[in-house]
Amino acid sequence: MEGESLSTRLRMNLRAVYARASVRVKASFRERSWLLGETLFPFLSMSAFVFVYRGLKAPREYEGFVVLGGAMIAYWNNVIWGMASQFFWEREQGQLQLYLITPASRMSILLGMALGGMAMTTTRAAAILAGGILLFHVSLPLDRALPAFGLFLLTLGAAYSLGMILSSLFLLWGREVWHTATILQEPVYLLSGFYFPVSAMGTGVAIVGSILPVTLGLDGIRQVFYGHAAHGLLPVPWIPPIQIALTLIFLFIAAVTLRYMENLGKHEGRLTVRGD
Amino acid sequence: MSAAEAIGRPVKRLAQVLRTSAWLGWQVEANWADPWIFLMYAIAKPLATTLILFFMVRVVSQGGATAETFRYIFIGNTFFLYVSEVLIGISWTVFRDREDYETLKYIYVAPIHLLPYLLGRAFTRVATSTLGVLVALLFGRFVLGLTLGVPETNWLLLLCAVVLGLVGVLWLGIILAGVSLVVARHSMNLNEGLSGLFYLLCGAIFPLDVLPRWALHLSLWLPFTYWLELLRRMLTGRGFAASLARWSDGDLWWILALATVGLCALALVWFRWCERVARERGLIDWKTNY
Numbered sequence: 001m002e003g004e005s006l007s008t009r010l011r012m013n014l015r016a017v018y019a020r021a022s023v024r025v026k027a028s029f030r031e032r033s034w035l036l037g038e039t040l041f042p043f044l045s046m047s048a049f050v051f052v053y054r055g056l057k058a059p060r061e062y063e064g065f066v067v068l069g070g071a072m073i074a075y076w077n078n079v080i081w082g083m084a085s086q087f088f089w090e091r092e093q094g095q096l097q098l099y100l101i102t103p104a105s106r107m108s109i110l111l112g113m114a115l116g117g118m119a120m121t122t123t124r125a126a127a128i129l130a131g132g133i134l135l136f137h138v139s140l141p142l143d144r145a146l147p148a149f150g151l152f153l154l155t156l157g158a159a160y161s162l163g164m165i166l167s168s169l170f171l172l173w174g175r176e177v178w179h180t181a182t183i184l185q186e187p188v189y190l191l192s193g194f195y196f197p198v199s200a201m202g203t204g205v206a207i208v209g210s211i212l213p214v215t216l217g218l219d220g221i222r223q224v225f226y227g228h229a230a231h232g233l234l235p236v237p238w239i240p241p242i243q244i245a246l247t248l249i250f251l252f253i254a255a256v257t258l259r260y261m262e263n264l265g266k267h268e269g270r271l272t273v274r275g276d
Numbered sequence: 277m278s279a280a281e282a283i284g285r286p287v288k289r290l291a292q293v294l295r296t297s298a299w300l301g302w303q304v305e306a307n308w309a310d311p312w313i314f315l316m317y318a319i320a321k322p323l324a325t326t327l328i329l330f331f332m333v334r335v336v337s338q339g340g341a342t343a344e345t346f347r348y349i350f351i352g353n354t355f356f357l358y359v360s361e362v363l364i365g366i367s368w369t370v371f372r373d374r375e376d377y378e379t380l381k382y383i384y385v386a387p388i389h390l391l392p393y394l395l396g397r398a399f400t401r402v403a404t405s406t407l408g409v410l411v412a413l414l415f416g417r418f419v420l421g422l423t424l425g426v427p428e429t430n431w432l433l434l435l436c437a438v439v440l441g442l443v444g445v446l447w448l449g450i451i452l453a454g455v456s457l458v459v460a461r462h463s464m465n466l467n468e469g470l471s472g473l474f475y476l477l478c479g480a481i482f483p484l485d486v487l488p489r490w491a492l493h494l495s496l497w498l499p500f501t502y503w504l505e506l507l508r509r510m511l512t513g514r515g516f517a518a519s520l521a522r523w524s525d526g527d528l529w530w531i532l533a534l535a536t537v538g539l540c541a542l543a544l545v546w547f548r549w550c551e552r553v554a555r556e557r558g559l560i561d562w563k564t565n566y
């Protein structure tokens with residue numbers, strides 16, 4: 001009986017994950033303007049930084065750094081706007097309470113948002129990579145693609161787990177969400193070295209930046225592709241266990257904070273506040 | 277009613293609408309936080325982008341990059357903040373009022389027009405961008421040790437050039453706000469992307485001459501290309517892009533002024549059309565979010 005109940009709950013939660021993810025995937029293909037906005041324009045923005053290195057007559061690998069950073073920015077932005085601040089938007093539109101009255105776990109909703117967000121963002125990241133390779137002739141050695149892809153997946157796991165924590169923290173906030181999300185953009189682009197090797201800022205600052213999974217992930221992927229030219233911060237073999245540990249820690253913290261913030265919100269009556 | 281009254285009354289009314297919507301914009305943007313915290317939010321972006329470019333130049337300095345090169349990059353990037361913030365800010369107002377606060381429809385039951393209301397709402401973005409630009413300039417001057425201004429720099433004229441470019445940005449923002457009235461919320465990416473497109477094509481952070489030829493031609497059609505070049509010339513005494521060397525400072529002023537007038541005319545026609553389409557299709561209280 002207990003086993004049956006567990007499998008029923010598991011099935012229900014998996015359906016919740018699928019449902020939340022599929023909304024995002026379907027929506028991203030339904031809106032043509034979104035496809036254009038998600039692929040062509042971010043590429044153009046990233047290109048400006050490629051031209052900075054070209055203008056400075058930097059070695060070609062640096063253009064590769066920017067292209068890889070540009071692809072990673074797409075995911076980081078999705079973590080901020082599509083994960084962290086999503087519950088704020090849902091609350092503003094009156095949808096949050098619908099999640100709360102279902103028996104599905106909030107973590108399933110977040111997982112669905114994360115998986116849907118990753119799928120949605122992959123279009124953007126792929127366009128940036130393809131554009132970088134085809135238009136800027138950035139070299140990404142294919143024989144090293146598999147370890148780089150493995151590192152990339154671990155990085156996504158840790159980054160979206162961090163997004164889940166932020167999502168629970170953002171749950172009760174009002175308009176400061178918008179500004180906080182903004183502050184997590186350019187300053188993080190700097191701290192994570194999206195456009196230059198993070199080690200250029202000095203080891204101390206770079207280590208601080210490594211609290212964000214995208215920093216180490218990007219540093220590792222660049223090292224896999226470009227070796228010593230990437231001016232890596234940590235040896236590549238160190239990075240996967242760190243990312244796995246960060247994922248587990250972040251998931252645990254996310255589950256705890258989500259429960260705490262939800263209860264706090266219920267006590268303070270803020271889960272249905274709109275226009276705050 | 278005298279002629280002076282006939283002219284004065286609408287102007288007074290316009291000023292009233294602009295002032296009230298600017299106040300509303302300020303409350304929406306800033307009344308949730310302590311002014312110091314808000315200040316920190318306002319300056320985080322310009323300082324971070326300045327430092328990103330600083331490290332990019334520093335990391336390849338062995339390739340011949342100089343402090344002089346960084347100075348041009350710095351000026352372009354700093355003043356481009358107006359384009360990215362104000363441009364996106366105006367169209368974002370449409371989405372926020374339409375979908376989050378659900379107040380856009382109430383503009384139509386009030387005795388005001390949407391366009392001046394949006395221009396008023398943009399003032400907050402102009403103010404925060406100005407703050408960001410000033411802090412970035414001070415940071416560049418006193419922390420990064422950059423020389424800004426030469427003995428020939430006419431600071432009053434520089435201010436005029438900044439304002440002229442800013443007026444162009446405002447009208448372009450109105451064009452994008454028109455687009456926002458007829459597209460879904462997530463098309464915000466489109467507006468942000470356009471800002472990225474300008475960042476690329478205006479040569480905000482690199483000399484235009486490294487662009488491919490076709491992109492360079494496009495760049496020469498954008499008013500902000502000339503705006504940034506003019507500001508660089510005024511602050512450093514020399515131009516940055518060889519492609520613009522044939523234009524004198526006076527030419528740049530003329531191009532900028534004519535482009536601003538053109539943008540204004542286009543914005544008025546385009547916005548009116550988009551507004552009509554949005555009302556016909558029932559999009560004024562549209563809600564879109566996935």
